[in-house]
Each structure stands twice: as C-alpha cells, then as structure tokens.
Amino acid sequence: MASVVLGIDIGGTNIEYGLITKEGENLYSSFLKTESIESIEELAQNLKEEISPILKKEKYKLHGIGIGAPKGNYLTGCIEFAANLPWKGVVEINPIFEEVFGVATILTNDANAAAYGEKMYGVAKEMKNFMVITLGTGIGTGFFMNGQLQHGSHGNAGEMGHITIDPLGRECGCGRLGCLERYASATGIALSAREKIEFYKGSSSLSKIAPSDITAKNITIAAKKGDPLALELFDDTSKILGKALANITTVLDLEAFVFAGGLAKAKRIITEPTKRYMDENLMEDFKSKVQIVCSSLLAENSAIFGAAALYWNEEKGNS
Numbered sequence: 001m002a003s004v005v006l007g008i009d010i011g012g013t014n015i016e017y018g019l020i021t022k023e024g025e026n027l028y029s030s031f032l033k034t035e036s037i038e039s040i041e042e043l044a045q046n047l048k049e050e051i052s053p054i055l056k057k058e059k060y061k062l063h064g065i066g067i068g069a070p071k072g073n074y075l076t077g078c079i080e081f082a083a084n085l086p087w088k089g090v091v092e093i094n095p096i097f098e099e100v101f102g103v104a105t106i107l108t109n110d111a112n113a114a115a116y117g118e119k120m121y122g123v124a125k126e127m128k129n130f131m132v133i134t135l136g137t138g139i140g141t142g143f144f145m146n147g148q149l150q151h152g153s154h155g156n157a158g159e160m161g162h163i164t165i166d167p168l169g170r171e172c173g174c175g176r177l178g179c180l181e182r183y184a185s186a187t188g189i190a191l192s193a194r195e196k197i198e199f200y201k202g203s204s205s206l207s208k209i210a211p212s213d214i215t216a217k218n219i220t221i222a223a224k225k226g227d228p229l230a231l232e233l234f235d236d237t238s239k240i241l242g243k244a245l246a247n248i249t250t251v252l253d254l255e256a257f258v259f260a261g262g263l264a265k266a267k268r269i270i271t272e273p274t275k276r277y278m279d280e281n282l283m284e285d286f287k288s289k290v291q292i293v294c295s296s297l298l299a300e301n302s303a304i305f306g307a308a309a310l311y312w313n314e315e316k317g318n319s
C-alpha cells in the first residue's frame, strides 16, 4: 500500500493538488478554481470528495497534508491577510483540514513551498543560496541561504512581490501603491497589455482580443510566435523585474533566481531579458555571476511537491 501526502498549492486562480510519495512521485493531480470556493470548510470537503475514491481504488494510505498558500504562516497554521485570495483576514487552515481528513496538516507560504520543492526535487538540488520567484496571480518569493529555507523573525521573509517600484503606481491588493507584483506577475503583464494596446500602432494578434480578456497566456503564446507587441510587453516586464533582482542580488549575493508560476512558462522570453536588465543594473563585481533559470517542475507545480516534501521531512503527526 503506497503511503501518500496530499500536497496542495492554493493560488489566486487555481487550487492545484497532488498525491505525492516520500520519493517525490506524483501519483494523481488535479485542480479546483479558487473563485468557486466560498470557505476553507468547503475547500476541505470538496478535496475530500475528489480524492477519497482515488485513495480507495488505488489502496493509497493518506499520511498527511502539506499546504502552500499566499501568506500561509507555518507557525500559526493560518492564512493571514492574503491580497489575492477570496477569503479575507486571518483564516484558520490546519484544524479544519485535520478535522475533515483525520490526518495532520502543515501550512506554509506558497513560495516557501515552491523553494522547498526545487531544493528537494528540482533545479536547486545542488544550490545553497537561491531564491524561487513564483510569477503567477501575484509574485511570491522563497529563499535558501546556506542551504536553509529562510522564514525571517515573524515568518514573513520573502515578500518581494510587495517591494515598491512606483510610489504613485498601480493599486495593489495589499492596500498600497506600485508594488512589483502589479507589474511583473502574470496579472501585471496582462494589465500592461491592456494599457499599451490602446496606443499601439503596429500589427499584433493581441489586437484581435478584447483588452479586458487579454491574459498572460495569450501574451506568452503570441510572444512565442514572434508577435512584436507581446515581445515588447515581455521586455517592459523584464526591465522592471531585472532592476528589482539587481537590488535583491546586491543584498543577498545569491547564486541563482529560479522562476516558477504561469509567466515562467515563457521560459527564455522572460529569463534572457530579465538577466540582461539585472546585469545592467548591478555593480561591476556582481555582474554575470547570478543565473536566472526556470523551474524544472513547471509542468507539475513545485509548490505541491514542496508542501508535501515539507510534511514528509517534518514528520508531523507521523502515524
């Protein structure tokens, strides 16, 4: 009988989940739409209804649950004031899942879970100092220094999505203006496209889409086909992101940034210009030393693996 952990990545758009073995094999995965879930109780119940028949049919034993979520606090087991989720304020997670499933549950920040996944199973296996950046609905960052995941003094380390890049800029879900994630996330590039397309004189396949319907996915597909507007949008986005990463590099002197999340699916279309702009903005002795790579778990979601791996390694409630 295979023993599995239910790894869950709660995102602003989708809630992805998988049944992960201790060796890091994903035996089943699927997702729910975040906006369709009104409460955590409903989420736990829906997931139970989804996976119970699979556990029964395949004779898997559910060992525990690992959850990654924006503003998920490992210490309190609560999601606290997440800007991009429908559930507001402080939302209790662990006791609800423990009651519904009858197994122990751990929660952590989604980007920390992604960083843990890359360290255990992905491109960062051999790295000691690196940062995983999830470019999704928002921007999440989780980082390792000297081989250890960093939580900070209050469990809040790695909120790079909310560094200010324009004090008079776009409104952010955190209540402030001009945060990085309003420009350099999947949501951010779509907002930039809607602003830009109105004044764009050239020919672009994006012009055929109603501005309000343009998504990062549309832009990525167009860019891969060489669409000039889509490539310009990636260049603008990379310029903002590259400057931010130069600032982070100046403080942390990392060996690599690992891109994950929806926008990372553009691969070299985002990594190459971001690296160029980062190097342009770095002091001489930092230049060309920091790699920018994409997650090797992109197709599968590193946060699901990381949340499960964190559980396996913590051995919480081991039974």
Ligand SMILES: [Zn+2]
Pocket (backbone or CB within 6 Å): 161, 162, 172, 173, 174, 175, 176, 179
């Ligand atoms: Zn913000």
